[in-house]
Amino acid sequence: MAMFDLTGQVALVTGSSRGIGYAAAQALGRQGATVILNGRQRATLEAAAARLKEERVSAHVLPFDIxxxxxxxxxxxQARAELGRIDIFFSNAGVQHREPLLSYQQQDFDRVVFANLTSQWALAREVARGMSEHGYGRIIFTGSITALRGRRDITAYTAAKAAIHGLVRQWAVELAEAGVTVNAVAPGYIKTELTSRLWNDEAFNQWLFDRVPQKRWGDPQDIASAVVFLAAREAQFMTGQVMVVDGGMSSSM
Ligand SMILES: NC(=O)c1ccc[n+]([C@@H]2O[C@H](COP(=O)([O-])OP(=O)(O)OC[C@H]3O[C@@H](n4cnc5c(N)ncnc54)[C@H](OP(=O)(O)O)[C@@H]3O)[C@@H](O)[C@H]2O)c1
Incomplete structure (x- = not known):
């Protein structure tokens, strides 16, 4: 059997109508997994699922707000009732709110932390319960390079993502005997709708390329490759880790 084959497995990817989540769902599906796409809008999910079905990926849609x-x-x-179980969970959907620290409203802080930490914890725990019953699972959270390096205006996002990096280590310990591995990917700057206002900003590109040794934006596929590895049976001995995928940005001075 080829390495990283996911035939017969079921993968749920939150925030997968576009961007990193879509690329990850596509990559998992190409390795043979049945994928469940999530986002808040059924219509965009169905359009994404239709694109995946064109390349013979088995795709289902599950709209909900994380x-x-x-x-x-x-x-x-509902997904478990229809598909039997969830083997792979990529907790990817996240929200951002930019505002300088001194004027950041507490309600915005609470909202961003609730979506990027509390809700991720609650949903992944629900998924982990089923995985524990089956004695197998792969949970992959989405961290961020902003949890490793300071960046202005994103205090709530950074706090939540840094907490995710800690949570990964704690869950890895707690779920190891249940056969569940828990890791995170920490993307650098990736070209998606989330960063679209920055792509053509010359000053930002200069700032970015001065810091990224590869001198390029990441593609969603760069993250999808890491997700496939962490989702594979072959990654059994890897747990509690944050895999940084940033073109070398966090390694450079
Ligand atoms: N792009 C980067 O440079 C970068 C860097 C570090 C970390 N990340 C992290 O990577 C993850 C994905 O980001 P992305 O760049 O791929 O973003 P994106 O292109 O904006 O895609 C976001 C996806 O999440 C869905 N979504 C948004 N809010 C949701 C909610 N409340 N409930 C369910 N689905 C929701 C969106 O669909 P709907 O709007 O239709 O719901 C869409 O499918 C996020 O956790 C982000 O923080 C991104």
């Missing part, structure tokens, strides 16, 4: 833990848990129960 910031609504009750709706998310109900959706996971």
């Amino acid at each position: 910031a609504d833990p009750e709706a998310a848990a109900a959706a996971v129960t």
Whole structure:
């Protein structure tokens, strides 16, 4: 059997109508997994699923808002009832709010931390319960390079992503005997809708390329490759790790 073959496995990817999540779902599907696409809008999810089906990927849609833990848990129960189990969970959907620290409103801080940390914890725990019953699972959270290096105006996002990096280590310990590995990918700057206002900003590109040794933006596929590795049976001995995928940015002075 070829390495990283995921035939027969079921993968749920949150925030997969576009961007990193879509690329990861596509990559997992190309390795043979049945993929469940999530986002808040059924229509965009169905369009994404149709594109994947054109390349013979088995794709289902599961619309819910990750910031609504009750709706998310109900959706996971529904997916398990329909597909039997979830083997791979890529907790990818996230939100951003930019504002200087001294004028950052506490309600914005609470909202961003709730979506990027509390809700991720609640949904992944729901998924982990099913994985523990089956004695197998791969949980992959999405961290960020901003949890490793300071960047202005994103205090809530940074706090939540740094907490995700800590959570990965704690969950890896707690779920190891249940056969579940827990890791995170920490993307650098990736060309997606989330960063679209920066692509053509000359000053930002100058700032970025001065710091990224490869002198380029990341593509969603750069993250998808890391997700496939962490999702594979062959990554069994890798748990509690944050895999930074940033073109060398966090290694450079
Ligand atoms: N791009 C980067 O440079 C970068 C760097 C570091 C970390 N990240 C992290 O990578 C992850 C994906 O980012 P991306 O750049 O791929 O973003 P993106 O292109 O904006 O895509 C976001 C995806 O998440 C969905 N989504 C947004 N809010 C949601 C919610 N509340 N519930 C369910 N789905 C939701 C969106 O669909 P709908 O809007 O239709 O719901 C879409 O499918 C995020 O956690 C982000 O923080 C990105």
